[in-house]
Amino acid sequence: MIRPAYSPPDLAARDWLAERMAEAGLTARFDAMGNLFGLAERPSLLLGSHSDTQPAGGWLDGALGVISALEVARVAREAGGPAISVVSFQDEEGRFGGTTGSAVWSGLLHLAEADLAEDMDGVTLAEARELLGNRVGGDVDTTQFSGFIELHIEQGPTLDMAGEQIGVVTDIVGIRDQVVTLTGQQNHAGTTPMALRRDAFQGLSAFSTRLNARLRNVVTPQSVWTIGHVAVAPNASSIVPGQVRFSMQWRDGDADRLERMQAVIETTLDEVAAEIGLRVEIGPLFGLDPVAMDPALRARLEAGAEAVAPGRWRRMPSGALHDATNVARLMPVAMLFVPSIGGISHAFEEDTDEADLVAGLRVLAQAAGVQG
Ligand code: HGY
Ligand code: MN
Numbered sequence: 001m002i003r004p005a006y007s008p009p010d011l012a013a014r015d016w017l018a019e020r021m022a023e024a025g026l027t028a029r030f031d032a033m034g035n036l037f038g039l040a041e042r043p044s045l046l047l048g049s050h051s052d053t054q055p056a057g058g059w060l061d062g063a064l065g066v067i068s069a070l071e072v073a074r075v076a077r078e079a080g081g082p083a084i085s086v087v088s089f090q091d092e093e094g095r096f097g098g099t100t101g102s103a104v105w106s107g108l109l110h111l112a113e114a115d116l117a118e119d120m121d122g123v124t125l126a127e128a129r130e131l132l133g134n135r136v137g138g139d140v141d142t143t144q145f146s147g148f149i150e151l152h153i154e155q156g157p158t159l160d161m162a163g164e165q166i167g168v169v170t171d172i173v174g175i176r177d178q179v180v181t182l183t184g185q186q187n188h189a190g191t192t193p194m195a196l197r198r199d200a201f202q203g204l205s206a207f208s209t210r211l212n213a214r215l216r217n218v219v220t221p222q223s224v225w226t227i228g229h230v231a232v233a234p235n236a237s238s239i240v241p242g243q244v245r246f247s248m249q250w251r252d253g254d255a256d257r258l259e260r261m262q263a264v265i266e267t268t269l270d271e272v273a274a275e276i277g278l279r280v281e282i283g284p285l286f287g288l289d290p291v292a293m294d295p296a297l298r299a300r301l302e303a304g305a306e307a308v309a310p311g312r313w314r315r316m317p318s319g320a321l322h323d324a325t326n327v328a329r330l331m332p333v334a335m336l337f338v339p340s341i342g343g344i345s346h347a348f349e350e351d352t353d354e355a356d357l358v359a360g361l362r363v364l365a366q367a368a369g370v371q372g
């Protein structure tokens with residue numbers, strides 16, 4: 001099942017979750033973005049993640065953290081404490097940009113500005129939010145929470161290859177993401193000599209090849225860059241492409257290196273465009289800087305990992321982006337990972353051994369002060 005933000009499956013899943021929160025004794029509340037909170041008495045520790053998915057995502061990305069948080073909160077209430085609240089953030093997967101729900105809740109992004117964002121089909125966030133209807137119950141005060149812990153799948157190969165069960169996250173990488181449009185000249189694929197073409201796809205191809213070579217001078221083995229979405233126009237076999245629109249995304253643990261990568265991207269784009277005779281348009285830049293996890297909360301996760309999986313846990317950075325990056329603007333945050341089999345994620349094959357899922361839940365409960 002895939003649940004793109006604000007889609008009927010996403011909203012049905014959030015309605016189901018709101019009922020489970022109420023059954024667990026929490027007060028369910030949707031805010032204006034569609035972030036769904038299950039609130040305990042003040043002050044409480046906030047646990048959670050996101051329940052929207054990628055267009056072709058796996059069953060655990062986000063949902064694991066939300067359901068685990070609900071279970072820990074339920075057990076905590078039955079045990080008479082501590083107060084644990086739960087959240088499922090909206091649009092972490094970025095139908096409208098990236099970690100949009102927690103970005104608005106944390107004050108990084110104003111709702112009015114977020115509403116202008118469009119998805120790949122031209123639907124605005126304002127239009128998508130209207131589908132929330134009368135679910136919206138008002139803002140959720142950020143000061144009622146003492147901190148935030150997110151359990152998530154690793155989405156990479158490290159723990160699985162090492163045969164370990166738990167990753168305690170040290171920091172979350174930063175990200176930059178933008179849409180680039182190259183415009184040349186649409187023309188006949190049979191009569192247009194190669195030397196006279198202003199072929200936008202050839203521009204993208206030359207850009208990508210040259211970028212891979214140029215970035216080698218700037219990056220480390222942990223740096224990544226991706227052209228994940230490409231729209232070729234008019235996308236016909238007998239027409240020289242007049243335009244390509246593509247996503248340019250890069251990530252690194254060092255904010256300065258993200259800047260240096262951006263400079264290489266922009267100079268390479270300009271150089272290739274000048275050679276082929278293309279116009280370059282670069283859309284708004286979506287960016288989040290690297291964030292370090294809170295030492296005190298992280299220590300609680302490390303103690304839990306040592307108790308639950310002695311000798312089978314490690315400290316590690318997160319190469320994936322998470323809502324915790326935004327929430328860190330408001331309160332102490334920490335994250336823990338369980339292994340992804342084969343390192344696969346953002347794919348239907350995404351999976352984790354049940355024993356590892358249970359281990360992650362137990363570490364989360366222990367770090368939250370809940371004896372499961
Ligand atoms: O792309 C990410 O890192 C996140 O899984 N949305
Ligand atoms: Mn996720």
Ligand code: MN
Pocket residue numbers: 054061093346
């Ligand atoms: Mn994801």
